[in-house]
Amino acid sequence: MIRLLFLVGLLVVMLAPPATAHDVKAGADLRIAQTIAGAELTLVIKATTRVPGPLRVEVIGFPSAPTLDLRLRSVTDGRVVTGTVSPGRPAQLRVEETGPHELTVGAGGESAVIPFRVLVDRGSGWEFLIYGGLFVAGLLLVGGLLTGAFNRRGRSAFVVTAVAAAGLAVAALIVILDPWLPAGSPAGAEPRPTDSVLGRPYVQRVVTTVPAGPAVGEEFVTRVELFDGSTGRPVDDLTIHHEAMAHLVVTSEDGRYFRHVHPLRTAPGRLEVRLRADRPGRYLTYVELERTDSGGQLLTGSFTVTGSPTVSPDPAIQDAAAGTVTVTPAAPQAGRAATVEVATTGTPRPWLGMAGHLIVRGADGEFLGHVHEMGTPGNRLRFTFSFPAPGRYLAWAQYATDRGITTVPFTVEVPR
Ligand SMILES: [Cu+2]
Incomplete structure (x- = not known):
């Protein structure tokens, strides 16, 4: 019997809790890298524990970040709150309910709209068994003591004690097994089919610049438009992948120009980032992203820069x-x-x-x-x-x- 119990215990320890990659967990901060107003920064939307309540937003600059204008809109009821955030000066934005929200981040004439969900943990749902078990055990323990005191015959006391022990055992078992029990989805989570293991279609992309054919030394916008490979509709279900909605690598064909940036979502399915090229020729672009319930994808593209090389080469590419x-x-x-x-x-x-x-x-x-x-x-x-x-x-x-x-x-x- 002891050997059997040991074996069961060993099995429980060996079975790892089911892990779902890239699930936005309630109680975890959302970190999003953005390239905005010439700065590389990470926006941190802190985890919320209660709603209504404050949503804390911080910014980390690499090495510095401008003051960002924030506008938080609840998709559910359209309510809007605003604030500003800069390194060391977090913003506190009041949220009234869980669920889909949009955070608009602006600086230097650029802005990004970041869709996210305010999630609050509802607990695993098994607590009632823990507290129920403890409650029954406590109640019967008192009952057992009284029965023992007033009843000479030990049998009913034994039954009461056995039920109390069972209640304690259930409570203890749930506490031990808690990490392996299916967790309830947090309040505000997206309703999702649980059997969507096939993933979503690959993304098709169009890479353009504004203006088309930018000149050396002039600031231009690199625009990546994402379309669903099946329906052709804009792809707007990107999950945060390595702390960004998308990673964009831009290199000149000779590799002497290199940028790894985090474009802004300016519209559904549209990502944009401002760049300045230092040499003419063909530029190759690579976008790393991940759709919800799908794997990572690498999309390629190119554009051409006109003009003659600038006098001083970029110091970042020596x-x-x-x-x-x-x-x-x-x-x-x-x-x-x-x-x-x-x-x-x-x-x-x-x-x-x-x-x-x-x-x-x-x-x-x-x-x-x-x-x-x-x-x-x-x-x-x-x-x-x-x-x-x-x-x-x-x-x-x-x-x-x-x-x-x-x-x-x-x-x-x-x-x-
Ligand atoms: Cu990146």
């Missing part, structure tokens, strides 16, 4: 200083894991949920890879990366410190 990057083995084999170590200047702090990012592009632009650091021994970032085929690769390691985001560009040759 080659890495000797000794900054170590690739092991020095001549990596195609399809085999290689280790890339990058010496950092300053202590990295989390950006997009990680200490470091490595983006690798094939010389012809046909391939783009993105991995995260695998442990940071001291002021070094360590990545594991498998180059898919022989050839020349352009790579950029990125990390954030108090001084902002550092990009370390380097090239890797994978021999035949």
Whole structure:
């Protein structure tokens, strides 16, 4: 009997609680990277515990952020509250109910509309068994004591004690099993079919610039329009993926220009970011995103910049200083894991949920890879990366410190 109990206990411990990736949990902050007014920042919508109540919004700048104008609208009843937020000065916006909301963020003539849901945990729903069990046990314990005191015959006292013990056992069992029991959906959650395991259709994209064919040195808007591959309707169900609605990598064909930015949602299915190019030619764009209940997707595109190169090249795209990057083995084999170590200047702090990012592009632009650091021994970032085929690769390691985001560009040759 003891062996059986031990076996059951072991099984319970071994069965991990069911994990659902990218589920917005009540009680968890929502972190969204945005590139706005020339700044790279992360907006933090703090978890709410009660509604009506205040919703706290913070901003972290890499390295700085402008004051952002906030406008929070409840989709359910149209109620609007406004405020401002800057680093170290959080906003408190009053929310009246759970459910869908839109947060409009504005600065420097740009604005983004971020759809999200205000969720409040309702508990697992099994509490009634815990409290019920304890209540019954307590009641019967008192009853048992009274019965024992006034009744000489022990049998009814035994029954009462047994029921009390059963109540205690149920309460204790629920407490122990709680992480494995299905949690009730939080108040304000989107009603979803539970059997939607197939995912949603792939996204088709159109990348354009405003104006079309921008000139070197002139600010322009890169616009990404997302359409559902099946219906052709705008895709507006992006989930937060690595702390952003979408990650946009823009590189010149020669790789001397590199930007990793987080475009603003200016309309349903439309993402925009302002850029300035420093050389003419073809630019390649890569969008990393994830639809609700679907996997991650990588979408590619391109645009052309006209004019002649600017006099001073971009300081962010100089080659890495000797000794900054170590690739092991020095001549990596195609399809085999290689280790890339990058010496950092300053202590990295989390950006997009990680200490470091490595983006690798094939010389012809046909391939783009993105991995995260695998442990940071001291002021070094360590990545594991498998180059898919022989050839020349352009790579950029990125990390954030108090001084902002550092990009370390380097090239890797994978021999035949
Ligand atoms: Cu990103």
